Structures are given as structure tokens and as C-alpha cells.
Amino acid sequence: MIPYNAPIQDMRFTLNHVVGLPKVAELPGFDAVTPDLVDAVLEEAGKLARDVLAPLNWVGDQEGATLENGVVRTATGFRDAYLKYVEGGWNSVPFSPDYGGQGLPWTLALPIQEMWQSANMSFSLCPMLNQGAVELLTAHGSEEQKRLYLEKMITGEWTGTMNLTEPQAGSDVGAVRTKAVPQGDGSYRISGQKIYITFGEHDFTDNIIHLVLARTPTAPAGIKGISLFVVPKFLVNADGSLGDRNDLRCAGLEHKLGIHASPTAVMAYGDNDACVGYLVGEENRGIEYMFTMMNNARLGVGMQGVAIAERAYQQARDYAKGRVQSRALTGKDPNPVAIINHPDVRRMLLSMKSQVEAARALAYLTAFALDNAHNNPDAEARKHYAGLNDLLTPICKAWCTDLGVELTSIGVQVHGGMGFIEETGAAQHFRDARIAPIYEGTNGIQANDLVFRKVIRDGGAAAFALLADIKNVAAQAKDGPGDDLATIGTNLQAAAHAVEQATTWLLEAGKADPVAAASGAVNYLRMFGVTIGGYLTAKGMMAAVEQQRDPSADHKFLDAKLVTGRFYADQVLPTTLGLLKPIVEGHRSVMALAEDQF
């Protein structure tokens, strides 16, 4: 199995020179974020990812998680790995110091999360879902809830889960039917079935804190009648010790295409009408609370797309360097060469590398916007960055996870026949990657969110502001120095112009004909994603050119940044030109067939 090594040099370059981690470090609350700390944290996380989590990835795929008599056993080594992860303090990185967290910015927490995801996507889901639960309780829990549950969820002594979906309530979370009946003692009796509950049951910790969406007897219908409850696996006594087993159980584990080591549970609440839950915040505000964590969870899933593509890239690259097959296309040497020397294999590898780096920068930029939206001392700046974060989040979630599928597929292809053999490991990444465009809001839903809530609602203000910035960068790059910068400047300008035209069209169409706007949404999101990727790539190239002036810099790395960016400019950015017509004209046929004509 080819090992995983965190791409720390690219991460650090992107953080410091493309996205602006140093600016985040200047924000109030983040003074601990010194360059030394950043280095130490990235290095140490990289070691845990490489030495502990990555070696379990294949075992986890083969063994999966198993359910027997209501008990879920995770794959060999996973529990130990979790304990090491908790022992290292990794679980508390981004959380509030008020409850024992380290309070580091998301801009730094995200690259760390990326490492867990690359190393072992299944494993990384447990902390990721816990993170959502922590954010919810931090924002909306009572002081007692925080003391009883939150602190242990931050250390990692217990884990949290998110229980939204039911068989009839997937994308339409308003259709939730799980019941919560008040008992007069402040608690509620919970009953219902939840599906797709990630790490809904496991053997990592003594307790699991479920956050469950349910409906009280007097709740209004639909999305406005949903409340949020804490439902612990074991009830917790006032002194924090474990009490009785609650009336909830894992009723089944799904048999999935990928992420086999992540137990996806069917959860049954209240089989014996004795499941105790506690209201979080106020009744009927559950969906509103969910939005607290939604952007962040979507950012985390977008990061997964990048992370799994990075892992697939490393796998394909190392295979291509080692596999000897066929003579070189040019020259007279009849001896076979490593396949990395064949032009189409190179093209595939650069296609992976250039898009992984662009998408990574987009994910980190989204985190940067999030930190500024929360911690920037200037109210105007907070508002600006909140708008940017809102705009970027669906793009990051959908574009990066689509790339995850596409690039892991290229990774399989680089291997030839060996790519189809499971033991190689490339196929697992392809299977694992396939969930990310689906969960945490399908990519179709992300596209609608982008078009209707993030672009049309503010009359395109946030989109045009970002496009203005993109055009500035393109104009700067066009001036060079050098052909690589000039090329990305030119092609970025053309891409930005296409996004502008599409945006203008959407603003018109969205009013007159929402179906037309919705029909073009996925292509619009992709076009925007590719363009933002080009913008961040151009920024990275300009920074690289700047640094090349220093003779002591790592020129091999900087030169590679320019070639990789040039590839993105030549081969990726122009695909936006093929998307404009599908957006502005493609809607005409989308709804034109009757159902029985399909």
C-alpha cells in the first residue's frame, strides 16, 4: 500500500501566500497562531495521519464495521487510533477555550482536518460529525448541557452525532416525523427512526451524545415545527458520571459503496417508549440552529473531496513512477520507461495535481472567510466575509466533491488494469469519494443554494464583488512577468467574463423563470468553482514569481507551482467556455419531456 504524506509544503504555501493565514493570526483571539505553532501543528498532525490513520485505511475498507446484538465493532486498530487522536489533543483544536477547546482558527483547523480525511476518510467522519454537534451545543445549549456533555465532546472522551434524516425526510428535512413528547420534568420522550447516522454507534467511547431533530405534539407542520434534542446513549448524572442506558439502539448498519469503516447506522429511538431527550434552546427552532453548523459542515465535506483526491494523486503518482511499461514516445531507446514519462499519464497526473491545489486553496479561503466573519474586529469586514463565506460554501462543497470523484477516477485510470484490482488501493479512494457529492446536501441542492440564496437574493452583490477581485488578479497576472502569468491572466479573464455573463442571465431568469435558473444551477456552480480555482492558482503563481527572486528559496517547489498553474490555465480554465451555453440556453429542453417520455 502506498503511504500518505501530508503535502505540508503546499499547505503552508497556500495558507501563507494565497489565503492569508498571517492575517487571521492578527485577529483578536488568535494571537497563539505564530508561525512556529503552525509549523509544529502541521508537522505533528502529519505524523499522526501518516503513521497511525493512513495504515488503517485499507483494513477499515476490508473489515468494515460490524453490528452484533446492538453492539458495533469498528475495524481492527480504529479504537486505538481514536484514543491516540484524543490523547494528542486533536479533537479540541477549533473549539471554544471556554469549554476546554484550543480556540485555533478554522483556517488552521481545516488543513489538519484535511490530513485526517486524506489518511482515512472513514475515521475522519467521527470527529467531523462530532464537530457539528459541538458547534450546536456551544451556540445553543444551556450551561448545564455544556457542562454535562459539551466539555467531554470537546476533549473527545465522548462523541456526538447528528440525527436529521428519516426514510421520508432526506433533502426535505421538514418532513421529519420523529416525536418528542414533554414529560413535565423538563425532559422529552423521543420516538422514531433515523437513518444514515454516521458513527451512530461505535466502540470508541463510553458514551455517545446524539443530537436529534424531532417534532413536539403541538409543533406546526413542516420545517418550522422541528426542535433539537440532546439524546445521550447513557443518561448522565449531575456529577457527570454515567447513569442508565437510554432507550435507543442501533437497528442496522448500511452496506455501502465506500467509507466501509464508518458505521452508518439506522437508529431506533424509544422502542420501549422510554427514550429520554432534552430540548436544546427553544422548541421549533431546530432548523434555525442547524444553520449554525451547516456552512462549516459543508466546508468540511468539500475538504473531503480535496483530501481524497490528494490521496489518490499520491497513489497514482507513486505508481506511475514505479511502473515500467512501453518505450518513450520520442528518442531511440527501445527500453521501456516508467509510465510517468508518457505524455497522457503526465496529463492525468497534472490534471489531478493542479486541480487538487486549486480546490485546496478554495477550501482554505472559505475557512479564512469564516474566521473573519466571526473574529474580525471591524463590523463591515465581518459582514463582507460572512457574505463571502456564504457564497463560497456551496461552491466549495459541490465543486470540490465533484472533483473528488473525477480525480479519484483518473487515479484509477493511471494504474491501468491494476487500478481495478482492489488490493492496489486506488479503487477504494474512488468508492469512498462517491459519497461526498451526496451527503450534507446533495450537490444539486448546493447549486440551488448558490443560485437562489447566494446570488439572486442579494442581487448578485457578493458574486460581482468576488468577480471584480478575480478580474483584478487576472489583469495583474496578464502583465506578467513571463508567459505563464500572462496565460493564466488571459484565460482567467475569459472565465470571469463567462461567469459574469451567466450571473447576469441568472439574475434575470431567476425572477422570470426559476425553473430555468435551477436548470443551469449545477453548471453555473461548476463554472464559478473552476474560475475561483483559477483565481487562487494565479495568486499562488504571482507569489511564486515574487519568491523566486530570493536565491535561497526552494526553486524546485516554486517552479513546479508555475508549471502546475500553467497547466490549470491551459487545460482547466478554458472548460468554462463550454459551460456558458448550457447555462443560458440549456434550460429550454430540461422540463419539456412528459414523465412518461423518459
Next chain:
Amino acid sequence: MIPYNAPIQDMRFTLNHVVGLPKVAELPGFDAVTPDLVDAVLEEAGKLARDVLAPLNWVGDQEGATLENGVVRTATGFRDAYLKYVEGGWNSVPFSPDYGGQGLPWTLALPIQEMWQSANMSFSLCPMLNQGAVELLTAHGSEEQKRLYLEKMITGEWTGTMNLTEPQAGSDVGAVRTKAVPQGDGSYRISGQKIYITFGEHDFTDNIIHLVLARTPTAPAGIKGISLFVVPKFLVNADGSLGDRNDLRCAGLEHKLGIHASPTAVMAYGDNDACVGYLVGEENRGIEYMFTMMNNARLGVGMQGVAIAERAYQQARDYAKGRVQSRALTGKDPNPVAIINHPDVRRMLLSMKSQVEAARALAYLTAFALDNAHNNPDAEARKHYAGLNDLLTPICKAWCTDLGVELTSIGVQVHGGMGFIEETGAAQHFRDARIAPIYEGTNGIQANDLVFRKVIRDGGAAAFALLADIKNVAAQAKDGPGDDLATIGTNLQAAAHAVEQATTWLLEAGKADPVAAASGAVNYLRMFGVTIGGYLTAKGMMAAVEQQRDPSADHKFLDAKLVTGRFYADQVLPTTLGLLKPIVEGHRSVMALAEDQF
């Protein structure tokens, strides 16, 4: 599990009105091909596919094939299905009547093959590989070999396999090391290991006839020193009865991403130095012989891409009609609707439907060219069609199989969370589809074949001839009647123009800089594939408009042809515009990184 129904109406429409099956029926040797026969054959094949093969697809995936003590057991029901298939005479459809075949044209045999592939891709591989072996023996075997082996391989009493690959000889088949030492009695002693041997061992039949590439002691190095041998599992006596077990065995089965029910064998020849093989034709001409079946095998794999996408489409379509979730985007009804009513789900389904139909037409057209290349009485016409078949084959293989992966992925996406659950069945299609861009020459190799051997070698003659035809159709369509035809005419013209520019560039670049040409090959193939798909879609739309004049025609079907074609025109054809730059400019960075900069 959602059933499979062969899309006979679309198949027949495409055969008769887009591709020209009636013209094939006029060729010498094909007088049996009456409309009644075509109907009967398609209907009956559709029944076998629906009732026998499709219901085994999921079982086959779950059980796979198992190896115990050298014996391979296929999944439950597969042997019975094979016997039914043979009993129905399906195995002999396209083969020479001289040896018991039915001698039907490939243009008709291919849609039948498509049905087996849609219904059960794993099962379909056994007849497909046998077909290659049959073609080889028919063209190059001795009369005795034909009498002893070929006739039973045509009835299906025995199956044939193709043994090319070895661990060090994949894409580079010239690196084959398996030895064949003449014994002085006309036979050879074979020794070596072959991998990736599809249905290399199984329990369908009493004997298996392996065709094996090997090297004689005096053979020149490389590709010019490879000979072809018949190596039966059981030796065959002069009277056709089975003799001794030959010294060959299945040494392992691969653990694969998909097509689990197709045993992919590691074959060991001559463990005891007693493996008997018989030379086919002359020594050192093995690779030349392989080309006899190569085009056809690649066409068959291209068809698989379409077939698996068709199956995934039917699965996604039926799911989308049944799954109720969220209210409609417009209107005031608060009740949830079937998800087929949501614009992005429609877009996904039409993206599948329109590309499946276009790709199907391309595959059938390739078969049409093949039949004409063999059976057209006019020498000029034969030459023309041989050139067309040569040009279309790599495009069909690679474009259709890339679509297979992309469209089965969309199929998963349509299902939302259920798509990731294996029991739904959508994920299996996605896994199964992934092999087709790899085997029978990777899609990168197809692209190089297209660029260097099919375009550059004849100075672009075949490519420009086809483009001229495409531009004629585009011009015709532009004149209408109606907006749909006008649109596809316009967009097809633009696409053809882009292919023309790329072709002109390749002809220049190919001479000066083969690496540049190779770097653009995959994008060029895709662009050409999408454009030919548009050309055939436009032809279908024009035929539909023509038929709409008949009040008794099936207007629901014809109207759907126009809407589906319009979707292709609006949403698929314009993507070619994003590929020109990557082809003509994208090569500049492809080889610019040093190996250690990856």
C-alpha cells in the same frame, strides 16, 4: 431491484433511421435480414436479457466467482443462464455459416450484445471474449483447428479465451515472455503466466479453448516475435471427444472493483512442463493476427459503456419517478412531488438519456462501417468504410466507456443517499462501468491510436471526410423546420469547426512534436466523440421530423427524440468549445515538470 427492459424502440429507430440497417440488409450475404427477422430477434433477445440475465446481475455481484482447488464456481444461476443462452442459439449470431454460425451482420449482432451487457455485464464478457477467439480461428486457424475447436466455440458448447497480458506486459504486449517450444510433432510446449484472463476458468462448459500469445525460442525480440497458440483445457481427440487434461490451471482470481461475477483469472501454463499448445497460422505473426479481432473487440467494449449507462439510466429514471421528496419549485402546492419533477433531477436524467442515445448511435454506426468494410460489393466503398471503421473504433471505445463511468455516476447521484447503498443497485453499475475505460487498450491508448494511426497517418483524410459529412448534416439541420433542428445545426457546426481546427493543428504538431500531439489526444478524442454524437443525434431528429408527418406514427416517441436531441444540442455539444484550447495550447506544461516535482 429495478428490472431491465431493452430499449427496443430506440434501438430500432437508430438502426433503421440513423445508421442504415436496411442498407446492410441489401449487402451480399445478408438477405436473411428482413424487417420481420430484425423485430423477432430484438424481441426475443430482449426477453432473455430481461427475464434470465438481468435478475442475476445483483446475485453475481454479491457472490462473485470463487476458486477452490483450481475449480472456479460461478455465481448461482449463471451456468443455467449460459445454457439457456446457448440453447437459444444466441452464441452463433454473427459467425460464419461455414462453421455453423448464423452469419448475421454486426449491425444487428451489436444491439443484441448490448442487451446482454445492459442486463448483466459480467455474464456478457464470456461470449464477448469467445467472440474474439472465434474471429481469430476463423481467419487464421487451420481447417483441422476449425473442425476441432471452432465449431463448438460457435455453438457455445465450449468457450474461448484471449491470453495476452502478463505482469510485465500490459499495454506493451510486445513484452510477453511466455514460452512456446516446438516438440517436433507439430505441437509446442507452453510455459508462463498470464493475468487478467476473463473467464479463464469457469463451470459453464466442459472445455475451454485458450488462445495464448507466446514466444518461440528463435523468435526476434519485441512485438515481431510473438506467436499465437491454441491451448485447450482438455486436449481434443481427432474424433472431437475430450482427451487428457492439459497442464494449465487457474492460479488465482482477482478481487476487483466491479464485474464480480466475471472470473478474472491468473492462468499458469506448464507447471509440470507438459502444457500442449498448437500454433495458429505462422510463427511470429501473433500480433498481426490479433488485429483481426481488435477493432471488433474495442467496438464491443465501447458498446459496454453505452449498455451500462442505459441500465443506470433505467434504474435512475424509475427511482426518480417513485421517490417523493420536497415540493415543486413553482406553484403553490405544499405537497412533496416525485423527484423527477425537480429541474436538476430532470437535467441529470436527460443528460443520461441524450448521451446514451447518441453513443448508442455511434456504436451502431461503427458496426455498420464494419459490415460494409467486409461485405460491400464495391471495392471503393469497402475501402471507404474500412477507413471509417478504423477512425470510429477508438472514438467509440473511449468516448462510450468514459460516458459509461460519468453517466453511471450521475445515476448514483439521482438516488441521493440511496445511491450509495449497495442494495439499491445503482452503485454496482458505477463499479462495473469503471473497467471499460481500462481494458482492451486503455482510453489513453485509444486516443493515441486515433491521433497517430487514424488521423495523422492518412493526413487527416478519413477525419476530414467525416467532418464534411457532419457539416452537411449541420447545414441541413440549420434550415429546420423548427427551432430544435436549427439549434442543433448551429451548435453542431460550431463543434465541427472546433474539431477541424484541432485536426489541422494535430497534423502540424504531430510531425514537429509528437509529444504535443499525444498530450492533446484524450481531449481530441472526446471532442470528436461529442461531435459525432451530435451528428447522429441531428440525423435522428431530422428523421423524427420526417416521420411526424405521419399521423399514425408514435408521436410521443418522436417528440421525445426532438426534446432529447435539443438537450444534447444545448448542453452537450457546446462543451466541445471548452476543449479546443486544452488541445492546441495545453501541451506546453504537460512535460515541463521534472519527475521529482510531482
